[in-house]
Amino acid sequence: MEQDQTAEPERMEKIYKIRYRKNEQIFSASSQITNLKIGEEVMIQTDHGPEPAKVTGLGPLLDPAAEHPIKTAYSVQRRCTKDEIEKYERLMEREQEAFLFCQKQIEKQELSMKLIRVERYFNGSKIIFYFTAENRVDFRQLVKDLVQEFRTRVEMRQIGVRHETKMLGGLGCCGLELCCASYINNFAPVSIKMAKEQNLPLNPVKISGICNRLLCCLTYEYSTYRDIKKEMPRPGKKLTIEGKNYKVIQQSVLEETVTVIDPDSPDIPRVLTRKEWEIVTPKNTRPLKPGRPRKKTQAKTEKKENNSE
Numbered sequence: 001m002e003q004d005q006t007a008e009p010e011r012m013e014k015i016y017k018i019r020y021r022k023n024e025q026i027f028s029a030s031s032q033i034t035n036l037k038i039g040e041e042v043m044i045q046t047d048h049g050p051e052p053a054k055v056t057g058l059g060p061l062l063d064p065a066a067e068h069p070i071k072t073a074y075s076v077q078r079r080c081t082k083d084e085i086e087k088y089e090r091l092m093e094r095e096q097e098a099f100l101f102c103q104k105q106i107e108k109q110e111l112s113m114k115l116i117r118v119e120r121y122f123n124g125s126k127i128i129f130y131f132t133a134e135n136r137v138d139f140r141q142l143v144k145d146l147v148q149e150f151r152t153r154v155e156m157r158q159i160g161v162r163h164e165t166k167m168l169g170g171l172g173c174c175g176l177e178l179c180c181a182s183y184i185n186n187f188a189p190v191s192i193k194m195a196k197e198q199n200l201p202l203n204p205v206k207i208s209g210i211c212n213r214l215l216c217c218l219t220y221e222y223s224t225y226r227d228i229k230k231e232m233p234r235p236g237k238k239l240t241i242e243g244k245n246y247k248v249i250q251q252s253v254l255e256e257t258v259t260v261i262d263p264d265s266p267d268i269p270r271v272l273t274r275k276e277w278e279i280v281t282p283k284n285t286r287p288l289k290p291g292r293p294r295k296k297t298q299a300k301t302e303k304k305e306n307n308s309e
Contacts, residue, residue, distance in 0.1 A: 015059025016076060018044060021092065023169055025181060026056055031076030034061065041080040041088060051122050052080055052088040088122070095120050098150065102129055105145050113137045116159065117167050126153040132164050162187050165211040172209060172217075179216050190214040194222045197229065199253070228253050232277065239272075239280045246270065
């Protein structure tokens, strides 16, 4: 009798939003358990072992036959047992106790450092103390005291002001939760050029976050502004409209319009729509960017070849 060799259909998976600690960043995790509810505690597979987390949101079902399947950084193993839930609640209390003890030792040893947060692994194999400091700190004695107190591996991890803000959380100038605290995992480089490209006021108070660094959201629309501006005539460029010469004085990227003036009547500006400036803007005649090599003409190339011969 022939054995049935038909492959078993792949099990459906579902995306969930999870949070390891209260008021911390939300992550996405996939699971073959499709009936989890918001508020349930689950065990998540991490690099250092299983960690408990709480389900904070429900996502879509994943199609295993999809051409481009969605991949998540974490996976839900199972629901937490009653003992694991009690240990999970106790874990956060022990993290707070470790924070207070470490803070007391820092003050006692007069160390120039600011303790931000304490993270303890669920299996108890390690405790991480996050701190900020302006200069290098000799915390060898502090580590000895912490190891003696908690009888486990201790890591002192120095972070920057952006990561400090990410851990502490807060509200941005837009009134919403900080991007770094809600979903940003890796900080992209931000420059003042991005603010200039978007015609934003270069007032440090208006373009800086609560971490006193440039706003991360300056990177969100920068590429769009840059690409649209490349197509538009730049300020200072001269355009010929209905036989008259006009000079571009301003660009409006959102409306895709440019403002021009007649040198004979500079007090009467004229706004050109995209259709209007596309007609009068010569193509392929825009100046090259600084540093970009210009193409050599055929005559110069032939002359160089003759000289080399």
